[in-house]
Amino acid sequence: xxxxxxxxxxxxxxxxxxxxxxxxxxxxxxxxxxxxxxxxxxxxxxxxxxxxxxxxxxxxxxxxxxxxxxxxxxxxxxxxxxxxxxxxxxxxxxxxxxxxxxxxxxxxxxxxxxxxxxxxxxxxxxxxxxxxxxxxxxxxxxxxxxxxxxxxxxxxxxxxxxxxxxxxxxxxxxxxxxxxxxxxxxxxxxxxxxxxxxxxxxxxxxxxxxxxxxxxxxxxxxxxxxxxxxxxxxxxxxxxxxxxxxxxxxxxxxxxxxxxxxxxxxxxxxxxxxxxxxxxxxxxxxxxxxxxxxxxxxxxxxxxxxxxxx
Amino acid sequence: xxxxxxxxxxxxxxxxxxxxxxxxxxxxxxxxxxxxxxxxxxxxxxxxxxxxxxxxxxxxxxxxxxxxxxxxxxxxxxxxxxxxxxxxxxxxxxxxxxxxxxxxxxxxxxxxxxxxxxxxxxxxxxxxxxxxxxxxxxxxxxxxxxxxxxxxxxxxxxxxxxxxxxxxxxxxxxxxxxxxxxxxxxxxxxxxxxxxxxxxxxxxxxxxxxxxxxxxxxxxxxxxxxxxxxxxxxxxxxxxxxxxxxxxxxxxxxxxxxxxxxxxxxxxxxxxxxxxxxxxxxxxxxxxxxxxxxxxxxxxxxxxxxxxxx
Numbered sequence: 001x002x003x004x005x006x007x008x009x010x011x012x013x014x015x016x017x018x019x020x021x022x023x024x025x026x027x028x029x030x031x032x033x034x035x036x037x038x039x040x041x042x043x044x045x046x047x048x049x050x051x052x053x054x055x056x057x058x059x060x061x062x063x064x065x066x067x068x069x070x071x072x073x074x075x076x077x078x079x080x081x082x083x084x085x086x087x088x089x090x091x092x093x094x095x096x097x098x099x100x101x102x103x104x105x106x107x108x109x110x111x112x113x114x115x116x117x118x119x120x121x122x123x124x125x126x127x128x129x130x131x132x133x134x135x136x137x138x139x140x141x142x143x144x145x146x147x148x149x150x151x152x153x154x155x156x157x158x159x160x161x162x163x164x165x166x167x168x169x170x171x172x173x174x175x176x177x178x179x180x181x182x183x184x185x186x187x188x189x190x191x192x193x194x195x196x197x198x199x200x201x202x203x204x205x206x207x208x209x210x211x212x213x214x215x216x217x218x219x220x221x222x223x224x225x226x227x228x229x230x231x232x233x234x235x236x237x238x239x240x241x242x243x244x245x246x247x248x249x250x251x252x253x254x255x256x257x258x259x260x261x262x263x264x265x266x267x268x269x270x271x272x273x274x275x276x277x278x279x280x281x282x283x284x285x286x287x288x289x290x291x292x293x294x295x296x297x298x299x300x301x302x303x304x305x306x307x308x309x310x
Numbered sequence: 311x312x313x314x315x316x317x318x319x320x321x322x323x324x325x326x327x328x329x330x331x332x333x334x335x336x337x338x339x340x341x342x343x344x345x346x347x348x349x350x351x352x353x354x355x356x357x358x359x360x361x362x363x364x365x366x367x368x369x370x371x372x373x374x375x376x377x378x379x380x381x382x383x384x385x386x387x388x389x390x391x392x393x394x395x396x397x398x399x400x401x402x403x404x405x406x407x408x409x410x411x412x413x414x415x416x417x418x419x420x421x422x423x424x425x426x427x428x429x430x431x432x433x434x435x436x437x438x439x440x441x442x443x444x445x446x447x448x449x450x451x452x453x454x455x456x457x458x459x460x461x462x463x464x465x466x467x468x469x470x471x472x473x474x475x476x477x478x479x480x481x482x483x484x485x486x487x488x489x490x491x492x493x494x495x496x497x498x499x500x501x502x503x504x505x506x507x508x509x510x511x512x513x514x515x516x517x518x519x520x521x522x523x524x525x526x527x528x529x530x531x532x533x534x535x536x537x538x539x540x541x542x543x544x545x546x547x548x549x550x551x552x553x554x555x556x557x558x559x560x561x562x563x564x565x566x567x568x569x570x571x572x573x574x575x576x577x578x579x580x581x582x583x584x585x586x587x588x589x590x591x592x593x594x595x596x597x598x599x600x601x602x603x604x605x606x607x608x609x610x611x612x613x614x615x616x617x618x619x620x
Contacts, residue, residue, distance in 0.1 A: 117531040167523035175485040207424050210519040210558050213477035221427040248520050
């Protein structure tokens with residue numbers, strides 16, 4: 001066993017990303033299926049994928065994301081907020097996979113800024129990673145957002161995740177884009193235009209997020225009456241949804257100021273524009289880099305006893 | 311030809327309703343396919359369905375809805391707002407179907423209360439019908455709403471439709487209900503509960519429509535963390551979307567006061583509750599009755615020359 005070698009995994013609903021790490025270097029990387037599309041058990045899927053990596057004698061593996069949900073490998077109950085890296089480390093679930101110790105990072109639950117229940121699973125690791133990549137976030141109160149299928153607006157205070165608020169922005173966009181009359185007849189290969197996106201942001205900035213459902217219909221009316229192009233229509237739809245997500249944040253958080261956006265570069269760029277249209281400014285962190293930094297923070301100390309469940 | 315006998319039709323995207331009328335009586339009624347699901351041409355579909363009715367020697371037919379759109383029988387260009395019954399009558403498109411004069415009611419376009427373009431097709435007939443069924447609506451300024459796949463909030467001033475605002479509420483509900491992770495695992499046969507619906511209205515009343523996307527995610531979080539039942543989850547989703555539609559109306563219209571709701575009784579009941587939760591009160595008009603009254607208003611005068619396009 002080489003205590004410097006470890007397997008990291010970001011195992012979500014639709015995608016698995018595995019990394020073979022030595023210290024801070026990535027020796028190898030491979031992708032696999034998300035937990036919702038497995039053809040074998042999660043354990044067998046994992047062992048088949050990491051098979052030859054075991055020759056390097058990794059000390060263990062650590063996995064975050066939906067792998068720890070009811071539809072994953074084993075359920076790692078949500079840890080409550082406020083939560084620091086230390087709190088999450090305590091809640092890591094340890095199992096054994098054919099002799100390899102595997103740590104499963106739990107998700108987080110909270111009472112969100114609207115007083116409702118909320119959950120995340122996977123994003124907590126990216127947030128802790130962002131705190132390592134930008135240590136200024138460990139002091140004071142900060143707003144972060146992780147855009148995607150479900151955007152997660154997160155408040156971090158003095159290094160602890162104190163609460164977050166989720167909106168199914170990417171999911172709603174995909175459904176309206178593919179199935180609704182708003183983008184009917186727009187081929188699936190059409191990408192949204194930057195001009196359409198900017199127009200969507202502007203309409204939200206003008207009327208506020210409360211009128212999002214009504215502004216959505218403009219996507220159709222502008223195609224019918226003004227000859228809006230397919231690419232502009234798709235961009236407009238995206239701009240309305242992301243613009244409303246950013247505008248709503250001002251209602252519960254207050255003035256946006258600096259917002260840290262953690263995600264894929266293209267998505268970060270959309271949120272950068274949306275947050276700017278609402279008076280804020282953005283520091284962007286790449287989502288994959290944040291996962292690696294977060295898993296590093298949550299990994300067991302190199303010489304710790306590795307307690308394994310029976 | 312019997313000038314007192316006329317065929318009325320409400321021909322939408324997914325459904326055709328035909329009525330054989332004599333004066334104010336319905337002699338017969340039958341249903342057919344909407345314009346998006348035809349297996350024959352619109353003309354042939356119509357002629358096959360009304361075949362034996364021709365023995366009664368109807369003076370003509372009048373049809374409203376998507377039958378007059380690009381995907382319908384013949385395109386009847388939108389009439390602009392403000393529009394009275396007289397204005398719409400002038401824009402009715404007259405065609406011939408195997409010797410039977412057929413009038414196609416045009417839709418309406420407007421610059422909506424948010425300054426954007428908006429369209430309706432079919433609802434204009436229901437609104438004019440509501441003015442006949444409740445003549446008090448012909449004087450002063452009134453807010454009406456036609457709930458459905460696309461809710462249409464409409465302002466009528468002294469008998470003219472001066473503007474309207476559309477939101478794809480029913481369509482968004484159906485997509486989130488059937489395809490999203492918010493109601494994942496909820497069987498399609500599950501009906502929303504009244505309790506869940508009321509909870510959705512209350513959450514919108516508490517936080518305002520701007521937070522709709524974020525409150526939507528509670529549908530999922532409450533199932534995961536609080537054991538919210540499937541029926542309550544579906545009702546909650548519906549309550550959030552309809553509650554936000556009603557709450558948004560206050561932002562552009564002002565205090566709601568009396569709102570006339572025109573639709574199917576079950577849907578009218580949902581809007582009744584939503585509008586009440588936003589401080590308004592409702593007069594409900596059955597949608598089918600409104601269509602018949604509207605088509606009566608828009609029918610050609612019995613002894614008029616019936617100008618038929620070649």
